[in-house]
Amino acid sequence: QLLEAKASLSLAQAQHALQLQQAKAQINNMVPKKQFEQLQNTLREEQCKTQQLQESLQQQAEQRCRQLVRTQEEHEQLLLAAVEQAEGLEQSLKNAEAVLAERAAQLRDAQAQLSRNKLLIEELRGENGRLAMVLQAAELKQKSMEEKNQLLEEQASALKQLIGKITPASLS
Numbered sequence: 001q002l003l004e005a006k007a008s009l010s011l012a013q014a015q016h017a018l019q020l021q022q023a024k025a026q027i028n029n030m031v032p033k034k035q036f037e038q039l040q041n042t043l044r045e046e047q048c049k050t051q052q053l054q055e056s057l058q059q060q061a062e063q064r065c066r067q068l069v070r071t072q073e074e075h076e077q078l079l080l081a082a083v084e085q086a087e088g089l090e091q092s093l094k095n096a097e098a099v100l101a102e103r104a105a106q107l108r109d110a111q112a113q114l115s116r117n118k119l120l121i122e123e124l125r126g127e128n129g130r131l132a133m134v135l136q137a138a139e140l141k142q143k144s145m146e147e148k149n150q151l152l153e154e155q156a157s158a159l160k161q162l163i164g165k166i167t168p169a170s171l172s
Contacts, residue, residue, distance in 0.1 A: 002064070005057045009050065016046050 023039040 002057060002061055005053065009053055012046065012050050016043065019043060
Protein backbone atom coordinates (compact mmCIF):
# COMPACT_ATOMS: atom_id res chain seq x y z
CA GLN A 1 0.00 0.00 0.00
CA LEU A 2 2.89 2.33 0.80
CA LEU A 3 4.45 1.71 -2.61
CA GLU A 4 1.10 2.21 -4.31
CA ALA A 5 0.58 5.45 -2.41
CA LYS A 6 4.07 6.67 -3.33
CA ALA A 7 3.40 5.80 -6.96
CA SER A 8 0.07 7.68 -6.80
CA LEU A 9 1.88 10.61 -5.20
CA SER A 10 4.55 10.64 -7.89
CA LEU A 11 1.87 10.44 -10.58
CA ALA A 12 -0.08 13.28 -8.94
CA GLN A 13 3.10 15.39 -8.69
CA ALA A 14 3.89 14.73 -12.34
CA GLN A 15 0.34 15.71 -13.28
CA HIS A 16 0.65 18.89 -11.19
CA ALA A 17 3.93 19.77 -12.81
CA LEU A 18 2.36 19.23 -16.23
CA GLN A 19 -0.68 21.28 -15.27
CA LEU A 20 1.62 24.02 -13.94
CA GLN A 21 3.52 24.09 -17.22
CA GLN A 22 0.26 24.15 -19.10
CA ALA A 23 -0.98 26.97 -16.89
CA LYS A 24 2.20 28.97 -17.47
CA ALA A 25 1.95 28.34 -21.19
CA GLN A 26 -1.64 29.49 -21.12
CA ILE A 27 -0.65 32.57 -19.13
CA ASN A 28 2.02 33.28 -21.68
CA ASN A 29 -0.62 32.84 -24.35
CA MET A 30 -2.71 35.39 -22.52
CA VAL A 31 -5.10 33.01 -20.77
CA PRO A 32 -8.21 34.73 -19.58
CA LYS A 33 -8.15 35.69 -15.91
CA LYS A 34 -11.10 33.47 -14.97
CA GLN A 35 -9.47 30.37 -16.47
CA PHE A 36 -6.19 31.31 -14.78
CA GLU A 37 -7.93 31.53 -11.41
CA GLN A 38 -9.61 28.14 -11.99
CA LEU A 39 -6.25 26.60 -12.78
CA GLN A 40 -4.75 28.17 -9.66
CA ASN A 41 -7.65 26.84 -7.55
CA THR A 42 -7.26 23.40 -9.13
CA LEU A 43 -3.52 23.56 -8.45
CA ARG A 44 -4.11 24.53 -4.80
CA GLU A 45 -6.67 21.71 -4.40
CA GLU A 46 -4.27 19.19 -5.92
CA GLN A 47 -1.43 20.46 -3.73
CA CYS A 48 -3.72 20.16 -0.69
CA LYS A 49 -4.68 16.62 -1.72
CA THR A 50 -1.00 15.80 -2.23
CA GLN A 51 -0.17 17.17 1.21
CA GLN A 52 -2.99 15.14 2.79
CA LEU A 53 -1.87 12.04 0.90
CA GLN A 54 1.72 12.53 2.09
CA GLU A 55 0.56 12.96 5.69
CA SER A 56 -1.66 9.90 5.42
CA LEU A 57 1.20 7.86 3.96
CA GLN A 58 3.52 9.08 6.71
CA GLN A 59 0.99 8.09 9.40
CA GLN A 60 0.46 4.68 7.79
CA ALA A 61 4.22 4.13 7.58
CA GLU A 62 4.65 5.08 11.26
CA GLN A 63 1.74 2.85 12.26
CA ARG A 64 3.17 -0.07 10.26
CA CYS A 65 6.57 0.51 11.82
CA ARG A 66 5.11 0.48 15.36
CA GLN A 67 3.11 -2.64 14.53
CA LEU A 68 6.21 -4.31 13.12
CA VAL A 69 8.18 -3.46 16.27
CA ARG A 70 5.39 -4.88 18.48
CA THR A 71 5.20 -8.03 16.37
CA GLN A 72 8.97 -8.43 16.50
CA GLU A 73 8.96 -8.00 20.30
CA GLU A 74 6.17 -10.57 20.63
CA HIS A 75 8.11 -13.01 18.44
CA GLU A 76 11.24 -12.47 20.52
CA GLN A 77 9.27 -13.13 23.73
CA LEU A 78 7.74 -16.26 22.24
CA LEU A 79 11.17 -17.40 21.10
CA LEU A 80 12.64 -16.81 24.57
CA ALA A 81 9.74 -18.70 26.16
CA ALA A 82 10.22 -21.56 23.69
CA VAL A 83 13.97 -21.65 24.42
CA GLU A 84 13.32 -21.69 28.17
CA GLN A 85 10.73 -24.44 27.75
CA ALA A 86 13.14 -26.45 25.60
CA GLU A 87 15.88 -26.04 28.22
CA GLY A 88 13.45 -27.17 30.93
CA LEU A 89 12.42 -30.18 28.87
CA GLU A 90 16.06 -31.00 28.18
CA GLN A 91 16.82 -30.87 31.91
CA SER A 92 13.77 -33.03 32.65
CA LEU A 93 14.95 -35.50 30.02
CA LYS A 94 18.43 -35.63 31.58
CA ASN A 95 16.90 -36.18 35.02
CA ALA A 96 14.63 -38.92 33.66
CA GLU A 97 17.58 -40.58 31.91
CA ALA A 98 19.59 -40.49 35.16
CA VAL A 99 16.69 -42.02 37.11
CA LEU A 100 16.22 -44.61 34.37
CA ALA A 101 19.92 -45.49 34.42
CA GLU A 102 19.80 -45.83 38.23
CA ARG A 103 16.71 -48.03 38.04
CA ALA A 104 18.32 -50.14 35.32
CA ALA A 105 21.37 -50.64 37.56
CA GLN A 106 19.08 -51.59 40.45
CA LEU A 107 17.25 -54.06 38.21
CA ARG A 108 20.56 -55.59 37.06
CA ASP A 109 21.64 -55.92 40.70
CA ALA A 110 18.27 -57.44 41.64
CA GLN A 111 18.47 -59.85 38.70
CA ALA A 112 21.97 -60.91 39.72
CA GLN A 113 20.77 -61.42 43.31
CA LEU A 114 17.80 -63.40 41.98
CA SER A 115 20.14 -65.62 39.98
CA ARG A 116 22.29 -66.19 43.08
CA ASN A 117 19.15 -66.95 45.10
CA LYS A 118 17.97 -69.46 42.50
CA LEU A 119 21.33 -71.24 42.66
CA LEU A 120 21.17 -71.21 46.44
CA ILE A 121 17.61 -72.59 46.36
CA GLU A 122 18.73 -75.38 44.03
CA GLU A 123 21.61 -76.18 46.38
CA LEU A 124 19.24 -76.11 49.37
CA ARG A 125 16.80 -78.41 47.54
CA GLY A 126 19.61 -80.86 46.90
CA GLU A 127 20.74 -80.60 50.53
CA ASN A 128 17.13 -80.94 51.67
CA GLY A 129 16.72 -84.11 49.57
CA ARG A 130 19.91 -85.56 51.06
CA LEU A 131 18.78 -84.60 54.58
CA ALA A 132 15.36 -86.14 53.90
CA MET A 133 17.04 -89.43 52.97
CA VAL A 134 19.28 -89.24 56.07
CA LEU A 135 16.21 -88.47 58.21
CA GLN A 136 14.31 -91.36 56.65
CA ALA A 137 17.27 -93.65 57.34
CA ALA A 138 17.44 -92.31 60.91
CA GLU A 139 13.72 -92.88 61.38
CA LEU A 140 14.06 -96.43 60.10
CA LYS A 141 17.01 -96.96 62.42
CA GLN A 142 15.06 -95.43 65.31
CA LYS A 143 12.09 -97.67 64.56
CA SER A 144 14.41 -100.66 64.45
CA MET A 145 15.99 -99.57 67.74
CA GLU A 146 12.54 -99.09 69.28
CA GLU A 147 11.58 -102.59 68.17
CA LYS A 148 14.83 -103.98 69.64
CA ASN A 149 14.26 -101.93 72.77
CA GLN A 150 10.73 -103.34 73.04
CA LEU A 151 12.10 -106.85 72.57
CA LEU A 152 14.75 -106.21 75.22
CA GLU A 153 12.17 -104.79 77.60
CA GLU A 154 10.01 -107.88 77.07
CA GLN A 155 13.07 -110.12 77.67
CA ALA A 156 13.98 -108.06 80.78
CA SER A 157 10.43 -108.43 82.06
CA ALA A 158 10.51 -112.16 81.40
CA LEU A 159 13.87 -112.37 83.20
CA LYS A 160 12.48 -110.43 86.18
CA GLN A 161 9.57 -112.82 86.38
CA LEU A 162 11.94 -115.76 86.10
CA ILE A 163 14.26 -114.27 88.74
CA GLY A 164 11.20 -113.55 90.86
CA LYS A 165 10.28 -117.25 90.65
CA ILE A 166 13.85 -118.53 91.09
CA THR A 167 14.76 -116.29 94.02
CA PRO A 168 12.10 -117.58 96.45
CA ALA A 169 12.87 -121.21 95.46
CA SER A 170 16.59 -120.71 96.01
CA LEU A 171 16.07 -119.02 99.36
CA SER A 172 14.05 -121.91 100.59
